[in-house]
Amino acid sequence: MKVMPLAAVFALALAPHAVAQEAASATAEFVDAEGEGNGSASLTETSNGVLIEVEVSNLPEAQWVAFHVHEEGACDHETGHESAGGHYNPTDAEHGYLVEGGSHAGDMPNQYVGEDGVLRAQVFNSMVTLDGDSAIRGRALMVHAGEDDYTSQPSGDAGDRLACGVIE
Numbered sequence: 662m663k664v665m666p667l668a669a670v671f672a673l674a675l676a677p678h679a680v681a682q683e684a685a686s687a688t689a690e691f692v693d694a695e696g697e698g699n700g701s702a703s704l705t706e707t708s709n710g711v712l713i714e715v716e717v718s719n720l721p722e723a724q725w726v727a728f729h730v731h732e733e734g735a736c737d738h739e740t741g742h743e744s745a746g747g748h749y750n751p752t753d754a755e756h757g758y759l760v761e762g763g764s765h766a767g768d769m770p771n772q773y774v775g776e777d778g779v780l781r782a783q784v785f786n787s788m789v790t791l792d793g794d795s796a797i798r799g800r801a802l803m804v805h806a807g808e809d810d811y812t813s814q815p816s817g818d819a820g821d822r823l824a825c826g827v828i829e
Contacts, residue, residue: 667787668695670798671710671761682692683737683761684705684706684707684763685705685706685791685792685817686703686704686705686706686791687704687791687798687828687829688701688702688703688704688705688828689702689705689801689802689827689828689829690699690825690826690827690829691717691736691802691804691824691825692736692824692825692826693719693738693739693823693824694738694741694742694822694823694824695738695821696738696739697719697755699717699718699719699824700715700716700717700718700780700824700826701715701716701717701826702714702715702716702802702826702828704791704797704828706790706791706792709787710785710786710787710789711785711786711789711790711791711797712783712784712785713769713780713782713783713784713785713786713802715728715772715780715781715782715783715784715802716780716781717776717779717780717804717824718778718779718780718826720774720778720779720780720804720823720824721732721774721778721806721823722774722775722776722777722778723774723775723776724773724774724806724808725772725773725774725808726771726772726773726774726780726804726805726806726807726819726823727771727772727804727805727807727808727809727817727819727820728769728770728771728772728780728782728784728802728803728804729748729749729753729767729768729769729802729803729805729809729816729819730748730749730766730767730769730786730797730800730801730802730803730828731745731746731747731748731749731767731791731800731801731802731803731825732745732746732747732748732749732750732767732800732801733745733746733800733801734799734827734828735801735827736801736825736826736827738825741821741822742801742803742822743760743822745800745801745803745822745825747767747815747816748765748767748815748816749765749766749770749789749797749800750765750766750767751765751766751795752766753765754766755794755814756768756813756814756815756816756817757809757810757811757812757814757817758770758811759811759812760769760811760814761813763811764788764811765788766786766789766795766797766804768788768809768817769784769786770784771808771809772784772804780804791828797828798828798829799827799828799829800827800828801825801826801827801828802825802826802828803822803825804822804823804824804825805819805820805821805822805823806819806820806821806822806823807819807820807821
């Protein structure tokens with residue numbers, strides 16, 4: 662029996678009336694603050710957004726961290742990943758789920774890092790696509806040192822940028 666990857670199951674479930682075709686996909690390889698590889702993500706486009714399956718290691722243990730899409734596809738660890746720019750915000754909306762006029766396309770919920778220092782998550786972002794309008798291919802995924810407070814502008818007071826991966 663052939664087992665279908667979870668991303669494909671979600672893609673089918675979220676687009677039950679779509680014509681049978683292979684969903685667009687992308688990957689991201691994360692680097693930490695020292696430039697060492699520390700994780701990856703697989704992204705699958707659906708008719709309603711993008712499913713992101715992510716696993717990143719060597720993070721602060723047993724705590725919530727912010728997880729965002731950033732505007733630039735550059736992860737230069739020597740600049741603390743500042744090369745990734747700010748959050749991806751094509752509509753110039755306010756940052757944060759708890760702000761009137763928010764959130765924007767780069768906002769995603771905080772994620773929990775286990776006691777082993779590994780973030781494992783499946784995140785669905787309905788405000789983006791991989792290609793075309795609101796495209797995130799060529800941009801970066803970012804894991805921050807702290808949690809997003811969902812209100813502070815422009816980035817939720819999420820702290821240092823610990824892990825960055827360009828979406829390819």
